[in-house]
Amino acid sequence: MQLMNDEPMKKQIIKIIICNMALMVSIPLIAQDGNKMLQDIDDNLSANSRIIESTMIIHGKRNDRTITSKSYTMGTDKSLTEYMSPPREKGTKMLKLSNEMWVYSPTTDRTIMISGHMLRQSVMGSDLSYEDMMDDRKLTVIYNANIEGTENYNGKDCKVLILISKVKDAAYQKQKMWVDTNYLIPLKIELYAKSGQLLKMITMSDIKQTEGRWFPMKMTYKDMLAEGDGTEWVINSITFNKQIPDYIFSKASLKK
């Protein structure tokens, strides 16, 4: 009772209650800002369709390899990648239809399904896995985002976003993103496992305006559990929202 009569103590309690209420109100706002920013990133990077010609430079432990490819993507469920060079890879095609992935090898004239643990394997010895290639879903579908703060990255003020998976089948439980708010592009992404271990790091650079949007033309992937100096993925050309014939995304087209 003596405590309640103590005037300074009363003020203290009121302050604490006000602070708590402010915090409770501000947390959803921060989350909302994070999710809004994620939505903006999705809107900037995603498109109904994409045609990309790219070069992948894999910095392996013993040598570097360069692979060129052309890929067609329709929405988030359909994509086809055809490898153009080197000669050993030329003509190899990868088709993604929803949750299934097929690889066509011209040397054997076989269409092989990639499933199970193979999805976690490296693609062409790069730092990307088949799972990375398959998951084209928008970030807002997989993650809830919170803005952790602001940090300077490569001389630019970036918002630091923490993304926590809201679906069970996310390849990475958590992502940490340094987002350039001018271009609405993440400049650096760290991908974490459920255990909290850092699995991969992606850095994006060479941001160019193409078809009215800003897009990173170079992405560097580093599998933190693998040796080697990472994989550079350079976009040579990119076309958005162009009509792609449906037969492209069929198993029959693999042999053509």
Next chain:
Amino acid sequence: MFDFIYKGIIRDKKRSLLPIIVVTIGVFVVVFSDGIIGGMINNMISMTANFQTGHVKVMTRAYAKQENEKPIDLSILNAGELINQLKKDYPIVDWTPRIMFGGLLDIPDQKGETKAQGPVSGISVDFLTTGSNELKRLGIKKAIIDGTPINRPGQILVSVDFAEKYNVKPGDIVTFFGSTMYGSMTFSNFTIAGIVRFGNSMLDRGAIMIDISDARLLLDMDNAAAEIVGFLPEGKYNNEKAEEIKKSFNDKWTNNKDEYAPIMTQLMDQEMMSATLGYAKRMSLIMIVLLIIALAIVLWNAGILGGIRRYNEFGIRLAMGEEKKHIFNSLMIESLIIGIIGSILGTTLGFMACLILSRHGIDYSAVMRNVSLMMDPVIRTTITPRMLYSGTIPGIISILVGTALAGQAIYKRNTAMLFKELD
């Protein structure tokens, strides 16, 4: 005295028969177990050497650090030149390249699309070069349960469990899908030449074998080898010789700091192998000690029974003035003779049993289906000179201990009571 004791043993069979039988059985068990354990160890050494380690093995240092993962990207690149050098420096050793790799074996349907697929671990050895001993060394001809060994490029051997699970048979075409040494995707069609039962659950579940020339094409490993394994003359492992070759080779490369410089290991460097051998030796020792204790207790009991039966004899000998110590010593000599007879019989029987099983073997395949050790399911006993004393010593020690314990009763006899007892 010896003559007196010997005649006693021969003429009074009730005195000697039971101890001789007990010692014979005990010694037989020791000799036979020695042969079986030796056979199992030799079997394991031989299988491990033939399939995994060779008697000596050369890899790059980087590969050796991650050997369990079989990282083909860290393989030896100029394997041909290195093998030539090894042949020149160590001509008694049979050197051969090998590549172990992993991937998927895909079974097509009529449209050429995936009908089924399963993970496999691949072993590629030199099957096709004239003069290669790999086919014989790995016992492939015996292990094939359907089809033939590999006799031309483009053929594959598939393990029995995999073949049953995915319903494939010789003549079928399957596609291997994996990664090259440099990480690229690689595909190759193979015709199944034969179905193999390796006799090891791990291999039988999902192993495939192809010729090394096919593996080099498949994995983009021209003139490369993951491992170069060496086998000592007649395929007989000799720890001292293997160690000598290993030391000599590694000394030449000590100053080379390249992580891809070659390094040699030998069979006993395998952690599992030396641990298993240590375990087997400890088990042998424990078995012998337990047997001595068990036999000593049985023979002690037999000695007490014999003592009761010969109660009057000892009484009369004491009454005639023979010293207790002399009677005790005569009993010990008697036991020594019985021990020697029993040991000779037990060793002979054990030796004969081992000889028969060394030729015919015991087929353990039914109980070893889930064992992942590298072991031939047919275990053959080994014949070693050690068998001549491995059972004899514990046999004699046990009867001497048993008699010494039972013979203590002689010292408890009271001569003042002798005539009363004789009445």
